[in-house]
Amino acid sequence: MDDAVTLLLIRHLFPGWTITREEGAWCATLSSPDADGLLGKLAAADPGLAERAVSLLAEKR
Structure with a gap:
């Protein structure tokens, strides 16, 4: 699975978190x-x- 699809899936599964891919690193922000x-x-x-x-x-x- 490529990063774009993985990112979409993770964002869907964890809607309360802000999840991004920046400069080769996966980042998650939560509140x-x-x-x-x-x-x-x-x-x-x-x-x-x-x-x-x-x-x-x-x-x-």
């Missing part, structure tokens, strides 16, 4: 109306790092 939703999306992308973020945020409270 959420609240912090919990954002952390949920980040956890899907990198579970370990999201877990660390939640832990650090809990310490701040």
Whole structure:
């Protein structure tokens, strides 16, 4: 599958994300109306790092 078709498919499957192909790199930008939703999306992308973020945020409270 070529990059253009792959990009269209990924954009279709993940409508809440802005996904681009820039200078040979794949880029994804996401947004959420609240912090919990954002952390949920980040956890899907990198579970370990999201877990660390939640832990650090809990310490701040």
